[in-house]
Amino acid sequence: MNEASMTGEAAQAGLSEGGGRAQDIYERLRDDLLALRLVPGERLSERNLERRLGASRTPIREALMRLEAEGLVQRGEGGLRVAPLDLDELLEVFELRIETEALAVRLACSRADHARLDALQARMDGVLADPSPDAWYAIGTDYHIELAALSGNRFVHRSVRDAVTRIARARWLMASSEAGRCAAHREHSAIVAMIRDNRPDEAEAAIRAHIGIVRDSLVTAMREEHRGWKARGVQMMMGQG
Secondary structure, eight states: OOHHHHHHHHHHHHHHHHHHHHHHHHHHHHHHHHTTSSOTTOEEOHHHHHHHHTOOHHHHHHHHHHHHHTTSEEEETTEEEEOOEEHHHHHHHHHHHHHHHHHHHHHHHHHOOHHHHHHHHHHHHHTTTOOOHHHHHHHHHHHHHHHHHTTTOHHHHHHHHHHHHHHHHHHHTSOOOHHHHHHHHHHHHHHHHHHHTTOHHHHHHHHHHHHHHHHHHHHHHHHHHHHHHHHTTOOEEOTTO
16 A cells, blocks of 8 residues: 555544544534523533533534534624524424424325334333433434434425424423323324324324424413523523414
8 A cells, every 4th residue: 555545544534533523522512402401592612612522623613503503503793602492483493393294294104114113103102101301302302303204205304303403492491291291192103003004184184283282382381481491591582472
C-alpha cells in the first residue's frame, strides 16, 4: 500500500470518527431536550455544553444546528436557547398530524407487513405491566412513527416523525393516569387490528379521533397548568390558542 492510500484511509477514518461523535452529542442533547432536562427557554452556552458533555465545539455546533432545524432550539439576539413551548405551534402541528396520519393508516392497510404489526402489538402489550412514564412515553411515540413507516411512503414517515418530535416535550409535562394509559392502549390496538384487516375507512376515522383526543388533552393541560409550569421555569407561549 502506498503512502497516498494510507493517508486517504486515515483521513476517512477520522471523518467517520468525527461523524460518530457528532451523532452521539446530537442524541444526548435531543434526549435532554425531549425529557425537559434542558428546560424550555433556558439559554444554551456552547462552552458550558463542552464542559458538560466532554466534547469539542465542532460536534456540539453540528448537533445544535440539527436540533434547531427540528424546532427544539432557537437562535435569537441573545444567542441560542431551548425553544419555548408554544400552544399555537402545537395546534398547527396537530393539524398536520391528523391529515398525515390519516393518510398513513390508509396506505398501511394495503401495504403493512403483518409480522411488523404483530411486533408492534407485542411491544404495546409488553408495557401494560410497567406504569413508568418513560415506558409509556416511548411506546406512545414509537407507535405513531411505526405506523407511518408501515405506510411505505418515506415522506409520510418523515413528516410524522418530525411532528411527533415537535409535540414530545408537551407530552412529557403531562402525567398519564392509569385510565388514560388503558384508553391509549385500547385505541392503539384497535387501529392495528383495522390495518391488519384492511379496513381503511375505519382506521382513518379511529386515528383522527385518537389524535384529536390527545390534542384536546394537551391543550387543556397547558391552559390549566401553565402558571405552575412557568413558576418552575418552563417558558410557555399561550398565544391565541
